[in-house]
Every structure is written in structure tokens, then in C-alpha cells.
Amino acid sequence: MAIVLSIDNLSKKYGSLKAVDSLSLQVEEGSIYGLLGPNGSGKTTTLGMVLDVIQPTGGSFSWFGDGISKATKQRVGAILETPNFYPYLTAKRNLQVIADTKGADHQNIAKMLDLVGLGTRSNTTFKGFSLGMKQRLALAAAMLNDPEVLVLDEPTNGLDPQGIAEVRDLILRIAAQGKTIILASHLLDEVEKVCTHVAVLRTGKLVTDGPVGNILSAKEQLIVSAEYLAPVLQLLERLPYIAQFAQEKDYVILTLQEGYSSTDLNRDMFAQGVVLSQLVARRKSLEKQFLEIIKS
């Protein structure tokens, strides 16, 4: 897979505050890459830097293997923070201004307005739009010249449940066309539902990254019990892939290191002559995992 965006040791300092601290990550072509982190963790600053509006203090990045230029910008459609349009211009005229800048075909304007469900509102001024309509207009603007990559910053922020569902559905439909999507969000649920890959940020630092399945779901808890717990505990001490374990009444709660599953544990227990009476895999709630990830 080709690398669409490569970030290498990128940093941004505001005085003594490190908004982004030596961040490195790579976005592969065709992935839906989530930047996940609480408010103020450096998601927007990171996107601002790779989109040429914030000057990095250190480090570098490249789009499609090149530096940022007019040519690379035209392959990327992006929304940063709030939808930014001229309030006194109609939806159509706003998109005309953007089509000029992007060198996009003006015939796409009507098509994109239809795609985001604003076809009948093309002559309404931007200031008359609801927040949901503004977000959808921003999506239409980002997709105006059919870019290979979409960068979306909190695209469902402030929307009602129906609006959120619509935008997510739209993102998945766009991704199904083979486009790469980079999505910043503080909503775990959103990243889990939409993204294929995720990078978790905390105070500007990369906490962890990888496929969503590995980061958010693999660390399941196992609950084991046996007739006699003593040999189980002894064995758990020695097994190298046990991340942690703790005895609770008549059972043991444990977590495994990445890449191991309950099958491995069961096999090794049996090989050592320990027969488990219970082996339950329990997924931790996503929120709990997320809080653990950003706390540790």
C-alpha cells in the first residue's frame, strides 16, 4: 500500500506549551485513519501543520512522498475545525469561490450539493444555514474536485443524532470509493464505527497507533478459574505474554499482551497440567479502554 501522508517527528510549540510533541505516523492509501484524543490533545494543530496553515516548530511531513504544494493540495480536500464560508454568499456562490481556488470544474457544484442533500438550498445564504447544513456544505466543498484524500476535523461536532448518522454514512460511502480519509475526533465511538486505523494522542504525544481492531478491541480481559487457583497463579507468573493479573475471590482477572489470545492461554495451561474450569473473555467497555490509554 502506498503511503499517502507521512509525518516525521512533527512538533509545534506555543511558548513553553508543546501542542504537538515529536509526532510520527503514516497514513496508508485507502484507509480511514482516525486521530483520536481528548480536546486539546493536538489533533487540530497536527492537521493544521500538514495542511500548510500552521508552521511546525520542528519535524517534517510529506503528502504522496512530496512536500506541500499547489499540486498536492489539489489532491487533498480538507475541513479544519468549523466550516469556513462567506456568510453573505449563497451556498452555490461559496462553492464557486472554492472551485476557482481548487481549479475544480464548476459543473461539480450542483452534483456535490445534491450529494450532501443541499440541492434545494443552493440559493440560501450561508448564514441562514443550520449547523448540520454548514457541516454538510463543508463536506461538499472538500469533495469538490474529487480529491484522493479527505481530511475531516470533528465532522459530526454539534450535530443532532440524525445528522451524525448521515455524516457517518456519507463518510463510509466516500471511503467505499477507495478514497483515503483522515478523521480527527474526540469521540471513541465514532472512530470505532468509522475508522480502519487509529492513532491516539494525548497532550501532543502519540500514545499508540495501529489498526482499530488491535488498539481498541484486542485488549480483552480474561477471567479464569480452576478447582485450585495456586498452580494457576504460579503458571501466570511464568508465562511471558501475561500483561497483568489479579486474583479476585475465586477467580483471576488477567490481560494478555498484544498478539495473544485466550487460545494461547488455554493451550499452555493444559500443557502444564492445569485444567481450567472457566475461561471467559470479557471486552472492556470502550470508554474504559480509552481512559486507560490516555491516562497511562
Added chain:
Amino acid sequence: MNLLRTEFRKIFPYRTFWIILAVYVLLLLLILYTSSSIQINNKALGDETFQLPGLWMRLTYVAHFFNLLLGILVIVLITDEYSFRTIRQQVIDGLSRAEVVLAKFYVVLALAVFSTVFILVLGLYFGLVYSSDKSMQALFSQIDYLPYYFVQAVAYMTLAMLFAFIVRKSGLAIIAFIAYTKIVEPLIHFNLPDHIDKYFPMKALDSLTPMPGQDLFGQLTSPIEQLSPAMATLPALLYVGLFLLLTYAVLKMRDL
């Protein structure tokens, strides 16, 4: 030129733009109309004011006061881009910082063309109606004040543009622009000898449209040393270049 077309797309439906432009046009018309109907010693002042070929000098001198209004218009158009955050979006969408500056400079040029043509039309109208000498010679012999006025208008608006990009808030930028042109620089002039301060931006720019009858005035008091319009053109153009470079440097250094 595509940049200018896009700027026009943003500006033409914008009511604030037309209001400021209308105020500019109406104030200029009002001043000329008033001076044409004032009677001094049973003689209409207009008869004096609108005599060709001196009309062009008097007209551009009057018009130069209104450059401030054009500057404010430019400040409004630029600071709007900051408050709507559209400047950021345009850079994301593909403009370089140099193109952002260039696009606004094209607007400055377009506004200067507009005001110069407007003054040309005013001059032709009032000259042909009120002047006793309506010959081609009288009409065009001193029309070089118009290109001087054009350079002056461009330079004033480019300075306004620099203030807008530095300050980014419309109210503060307008105050800074007026404070600099009308208070700060005159105070500096006050403390410097004429042969140095005549090259200062505001003084050099104002030399492009000299005050009518200043020679006479100078004979009565001590003569004021200032550049002739022809001599002031090169410094004025250099200032335009300097303001543009500074604007670009400010954009380049800062986050959007």
C-alpha cells in the same frame, strides 16, 4: 487574473463593499457640488475651482483626502477574511501565501482604477460645464495629475493592506492605519528637517497631489520643501513594493 475574478465573486454580492464605495462617491460629489454653488463676493466659487487646466490639480488634491476611505474599504475586505476564517480555508484549498497577497493587491489596483476613472469623469464633466477655456490644450495639458493620483491611491491602499494583515481585526486595523497616517508620521515630520522627512511615506505620497496655490503660500511664509509629483513617483512605487514585501513576510511568519 483568475485571482481577481475570484475576488470579484466574493466582493460583488457584498453589501458592505457597495456601501463604503457609495459613501466615497457621494462625498466626493457632494464636495464638488458644494464648492460649485458657494458664492464669494457675488462670484460662484465653482467658476474659479473648475477652471481648466488647474482643475486636475485641485480635483486630485481634494480626492486624496478620500484615499483614507479606500484604505478602510481594503482593511474591511481583508480583515473579513480573517473573521470568516476563509483566508485559512483558501490556503488549505490551494493558494500560496504569495497568491493571497497578490489577490488582494489586484483588488487594490482595481479600486485605484475605479477611483481614477471616476475622477477623470468628474473632471471632464465639471471642466466642460464650468471652465471658460474648453480647448483640448486646456483639457489635457495637466492631466498627468491623474496617473500621480493613481499611484498615490495604490500606495495608500497597499499600506492599509499591510495594517490589515498585521492587525487582523477590522476596528483596530482602521485605528492603526489612521493613527499612523494622520498622527504618528506627522509627529515624526515635526521633529525632522524637511530635506529628510520629504522622503517619508506619507509625505512622499502626499507630494503626488500637491496643494493648489502652495507656491504662493510658500512665498508668504517660509517655503515648504517637498518633492515634486514627478520626483515623488519613484519613492511612492518603492514604498508600494516595500509594503507588499512586508505583507508577505508577515503572512509567511505567522500561523493562519
